[in-house]
Amino acid sequence: MRYRRFGKTNLFLSVFSLGTMRCLASESVLEQTLQQAIALGINHVETARGYGKSEQFLGRALKAGLPVPREQIFIMTKLPPTTDAGQMRQWLEQSLVNLQLDYIDCLAIHGINTWEHLGWITQENGGMQAIREAMSEGKIRHLGFSTHGSLELILAAINTDLFEFVNLHYYYFFQRHEKAIALAHQKDMGVFIISPADKGGRLYTPPETLERLCQPFSPLELNYRFLLGDRRITTLSIGPANPEELIDPLEVSDRDYPLTASEMAALERLETHLVQTLGTDRCGQCYRCLPCPEEINIPEVLRLRNLAVAYDMTDFGQYRYRMFENAGHWFPGNKASRCTECGECLPRCPEQLDIPRLLLDTHQRLNGSPRRRLWE
Incomplete structure (x- = not known):
């Protein structure tokens, strides 16, 4: 130790x-x-x-x-x-x-x-x-x-x-x-x-x-x-x-x-795979899309999508996504299904992502039974 x-x-x-x-x-x-x-x-x-x-x-x-x-x-x-x-x-x-x-x-x-x-x-x-x-x-x-x-x-x-x-x-x-x-x-x-x-x-x-x-x-x-x-x-x-x-x-x-060099190589491999797998749908986590009028935590929703699509981390994505609207200020934000396609986030996104489409896709992938914090 x-x-x-x-x-x-x-x-x-x-x-x-x-x-x-x-x-x-x-x-x-x-x-x-x-x-x-x-x-x-x-x-x-x-x-x-x-x-x-x-x-x-x-x-x-x-x-x-x-x-x-x-x-x-x-x-x-x-x-x-x-x-x-x-x-x-x-x-x-x-x-x-x-x-x-x-x-x-x-x-x-x-x-x-x-x-x-x-x-x-x-x-x-x-x-x-x-x-x-x-x-x-x-x-x-x-x-x-x-x-x-x-x-x-x-x-x-x-x-x-x-x-x-x-x-x-x-x-x-x-x-x-x-x-x-x-x-x-x-x-x-x-x-x-x-x-x-x-x-x-x-x-x-x-x-x-x-x-x-x-x-x-x-x-x-x-x-x-x-x-x-x-x-x-x-x-x-x-x-x-x-x-x-x-x-x-x-x-x-x-x-x-x-x-070490081998550890850095593994991390670089993870990043390369993320970029290649997600292509033009990759959210770079700049947070410029916020605030959302429907109080959707867009960057966190799309981060969970990044991980599910690139690394098959769907179980983790579901675990976290299902806490939206159920954990209060410990995990704030509404689910992506509340998107009204108002378009306010679109001109703020430097990667020109189709954010409403990606939000809907994330909801379909990760929604399910609600989760609460462990001691609850």
């Missing part, structure tokens, strides 16, 4: 972090997973108030005893943004009770996903007042935020200079947030990548086409290496459902050097 400095927190975190959202089958499963993770060198554990009984399970597992001193394990929990200082104080105290801890190493504001959320956080009083008090009392050591919001929103949140770290989405198959990575690095913030296996493309069950293009690497391995080769990134989340699911990801935990 390799370790990196988590920005201005000056904590040295393992390059893989244990996320506990999926360890909810039972208390014993979480305890076994935690023990195995620590044995394999992980020293950063992440939970949230919103993850069912995760905080309580983790608290009891910590209380049962660890193979290393508490000071060598860094705990992150997350609380939602609020304008109510009293509510935030209550949540903080409850999280400390749940976790059976005297202090939280890293607290993240969970889901600064809208401009309204950001406004709540930048208020002089409100929830941030309670957090400042808790930090002065030593109950919180470091403050950051997680986000599923737009690039512009993430940049604005980073530029408040209120935070020491950021948890965000960024993968080989979703590089939109590279500017946020760059700005966070410039401001010496820790960078924690959320769900690189699952939201990064469901890479633990890749389609045959994707496997073939990534050879001699697995798609999951190549995505991990794409991230670990970037020194601006501190740590990647693993969300195992049991101890056994730690094994394969951690095989690359000592490979945090720059990408």
Whole structure:
């Protein structure tokens, strides 16, 4: 296991972090997973108030005893943004009770996903007042935020200079947030990548086409290496459902050097195949088509189409597409079937895509039963 400095927190975190959202089958499963993770060198554990009984399970597992001193394990929990200082104080105290801890190493504001959320956080009083008090009392050591919001929103949140770290989405198959990575690095913030296996493309069950293009690497391995080769990134989340699911990801935990020639060749092969397969229907993800009057997240819809058509990542595309209109601000936007063919997006597209046709095609490929967030 390799370790990196988590920005201005000056904590040295393992390059893989244990996320506990999926360890909810039972208390014993979480305890076994935690023990195995620590044995394999992980020293950063992440939970949230919103993850069912995760905080309580983790608290009891910590209380049962660890193979290393508490000071060598860094705990992150997350609380939602609020304008109510009293509510935030209550949540903080409850999280400390749940976790059976005297202090939280890293607290993240969970889901600064809208401009309204950001406004709540930048208020002089409100929830941030309670957090400042808790930090002065030593109950919180470091403050950051997680986000599923737009690039512009993430940049604005980073530029408040209120935070020491950021948890965000960024993968080989979703590089939109590279500017946020760059700005966070410039401001010496820790960078924690959320769900690189699952939201990064469901890479633990890749389609045959994707496997073939990534050879001699697995798609999951190549995505991990794409991230670990970037020194601006501190740590990647693993969300195992049991101890056994730690094994394969951690095989690359000592490979945090720059990408090799063969790895770069595989990534170039993926890009070439994307361009050749999609031809003039390829969306380059410039986002100039927005805003859409029907609130369709056109770039994300067409990104999912890119992946389904080029790499047969239909299962992943369906998984994400079905969350539109079902996950609120965690995955905003309406389904492509709401397109009225108004044509407002067409002159803004530098690639002159027939966007209404591609939206309809995506809906036909990927629509189905609605999906919700895991803990719901």
